[in-house]
Amino acid sequence: xxxxxxxxxxxxxxxxxxxxxxxxxxxxxxxxxxxxxxxxxxxxxxxxxxxxxxxxxxxxxxxxxxxxxxxxxxxxxxxxxxxxxxxxxxxxxxxxxxxxxxxxxxxxxxxxxxxxxxxxxxxxxxxxxxxxxxxxxxxxxxxxxxxxxxxxxxxxxxxxxxxxxxxxxxxxxxxxxxxxxxxxxxxxxxxxxxxxxxxxxxxxxxxxxxxxxxxxxxxxxxxxxxxxxxxxxxxxxxxxxxxxxxxxxxxxxxxxxxxxxxxxxxxxxxxxxxxxxxxxxxxxxxxxxxxxxxxxxxxxxxxxxxxxxxxxxxxxxxxxxxxxxxxxxxxxxxxxxxxxxxxxxxxxxxxxxxxxxxxxxxxxxxxxxxxxxxxxxxxxxxxxxxxxxxxxxxxxxxxxxxxxxxxxxxxxxxxxxxxxxxxxxxxxxxxxxxxxxxxxxxxxxxxxxxxxxx
Numbered sequence: 001x002x003x004x005x006x007x008x009x010x011x012x013x014x015x016x017x018x019x020x021x022x023x024x025x026x027x028x029x030x031x032x033x034x035x036x037x038x039x040x041x042x043x044x045x046x047x048x049x050x051x052x053x054x055x056x057x058x059x060x061x062x063x064x065x066x067x068x069x070x071x072x073x074x075x076x077x078x079x080x081x082x083x084x085x086x087x088x089x090x091x092x093x094x095x096x097x098x099x100x101x102x103x104x105x106x107x108x109x110x111x112x113x114x115x116x117x118x119x120x121x122x123x124x125x126x127x128x129x130x131x132x133x134x135x136x137x138x139x140x141x142x143x144x145x146x147x148x149x150x151x152x153x154x155x156x157x158x159x160x161x162x163x164x165x166x167x168x169x170x171x172x173x174x175x176x177x178x179x180x181x182x183x184x185x186x187x188x189x190x191x192x193x194x195x196x197x198x199x200x201x202x203x204x205x206x207x208x209x210x211x212x213x214x215x216x217x218x219x220x221x222x223x224x225x226x227x228x229x230x231x232x233x234x235x236x237x238x239x240x241x242x243x244x245x246x247x248x249x250x251x252x253x254x255x256x257x258x259x260x261x262x263x264x265x266x267x268x269x270x271x272x273x274x275x276x277x278x279x280x281x282x283x284x285x286x287x288x289x290x291x292x293x294x295x296x297x298x299x300x301x302x303x304x305x306x307x308x309x310x311x312x313x314x315x316x317x318x319x320x321x322x323x324x325x326x327x328x329x330x331x332x333x334x335x336x337x338x339x340x341x342x343x344x345x346x347x348x349x350x351x352x353x354x355x356x357x358x359x360x361x362x363x364x365x366x367x368x369x370x371x372x373x374x375x376x377x378x379x380x381x382x383x384x385x386x387x388x389x390x391x392x393x394x395x396x397x398x399x400x401x402x403x404x405x406x407x408x409x410x411x412x413x414x415x416x417x418x419x420x421x422x423x424x425x426x427x428x429x430x431x432x433x434x435x436x437x438x439x440x441x442x443x444x445x446x447x448x449x450x451x452x453x454x
Contacts (some may be wrong), residue, residue: 022342024370026324026360029353030198031227034365048095048261057082057259058252064264070271075200075235077211079217079244081251082267086257087194088114090219090235090328094190096122097219097242098160101156106151107162110140111400112192113416113423115162120429127155129163133397134314137304137327138356139169140397144318145177152185164192165208166199168352168422169359170304170323171316175213188216188241196320197234198364201274202281204288207318217242225322225363226272232263277364284364287371288321296376301338301382302327324360326378332388336448338381346377352421354448398440400431407432416454419444426451 004452025032030275050056055064064082071080083090095118099105102123107115108127119126129147131140152158161182165173175191182189191210193199197220199209210218218236222228235251237244273280288306295307304310304325323364328335339353351361360374413433418425427437445451 011376018105019351021347023347023349024373025349026362026370026374028225028361028365029223029228029230030225030363030365031223031229032363032365032367034227034367034369037367043398046262046265049258050315054261057084057255058248058257067264067268067271070275071234072236072269074414074427075211075218075220075234075236077238079237079247080236081237082259082264083219083233083251083255084231084263085255086223086231087112087192087219087221087233088117089251089254090217090233091115091190091192092118092254093119094217094219094235094242095119095124095162096250096253097247098188098190099124100159103234104158105160105244106148106155106158107163108143108164110167110424111162111164112194112325113418115192115445116416116425116428123138125362127151127158134316136314137169137325137329138354138397139171139304139325140167141315142167142171142173143178145174145181145270148178148409149181152181156185158185158187160188160190160348162190162192165210166205166323167195167319167423168195168323169325169357170195170320172196172205172208172255172318172320174317175208175210179214179216183214183239186241188239189214190217191215191219192219194221194233195224195323196220197222197318198281201277202322202427204285205320205322205409209292211236211238214239216304222267222270224361226270227273227363227365228265229263229266231260232267232270256293279305280364284322284328284362284366287366287368288362291324291371291375292321296375297379298382300331300385300387301378303378322362325357325364326360326376327357328385329356330387332386333446341381341449342374342377346373346380348374348377353445354419354449396440398434398436400427400428400437401434402430403432416452418448418452418454419442420452 055062091114104125106127109130129151134141179189193210199205216239222232223230271311292306295303305319328338334355335353335358339350339358342348351359413427413431416425417427
């Protein structure tokens, strides 16, 4: 037997220490380290390559084809594809399959960086739809069907439309209305559904589910909200606008030729779970309901669409209640500070924070104990903070402008600048970095938000 001396500060040891601590994970991945949903200790003993009897993901005829058939039936699509390079490889493949090189495309400005990368790779001329900003929390609202219709009127040569639903913060768009408008122009709708793989199975999140709504390509991260390992996702295709063989070709370009069988096995287990998940999702919805009732006692903090808050107050088409967005916009602490307090004093790790809010990511794998801890912590913190009507806590998102021949070179962005999470670009190559944009970035960094320049 070979003995390996592992450094006490190694990644493995740090992961083991975190796993054995009492820190509760209100963040991705969706399995929440809950071994009730992970019946096997992964991965060394099942880490293989494409040997006899175990099929080939890029030309499946056996066991992997059966797994993808499970997914197709569960999600109700014509074609389903297992992804081991995350939603990113699905987005790259979707855009490449839908739009010819050098063409025009319409995308929501709050799309993930992977959509922008796909446009860059294909040298696409991008036309943006800018979602409005919610005045109460600072998050982006849903993409309105009339905004899509207007963009298509302005840019009739566009070959596809890309939107994100739900957003990172849980805002859902009216996919059916948008798909009808897009299809009337003879082009496909691509939906980045990275945060909505659970929608079809969860009653409090199912409104606006994109496959039922008619989206042509839907790419969903299994690992974000379901019991599957990080980096796993699924792409679902339907309709006549996308040739599935072209999509498969681009998957072979953007997805590894050596897919992890450990990752694929976790997807297969996830599909089996989903086939008999009604009771588990019922309990999850009950937990969310009880949590919402407790949030009615908040005085200063506000949890979007829970407790005394409502969808109507914000004007969203729909909202995924599995996203716990804690607004601190009218308190004397920021969302970043709230996340720090929860980590340091209550041993609860959230998903992300922004100046005016913080996000707890929940899933069907969360426990009663986890929800109780979060509710108790928020009620406790709420008693200690004060009301503060600080209008600049909700930072206005600048609308970028493209440089022209008169723009000074030192004001032109030559890369991407974005806060991570969620990975939505603030400015992209060729945008003007004006005073408003600089001020926005400075305020994010001053509040403690990580801003990445690439």
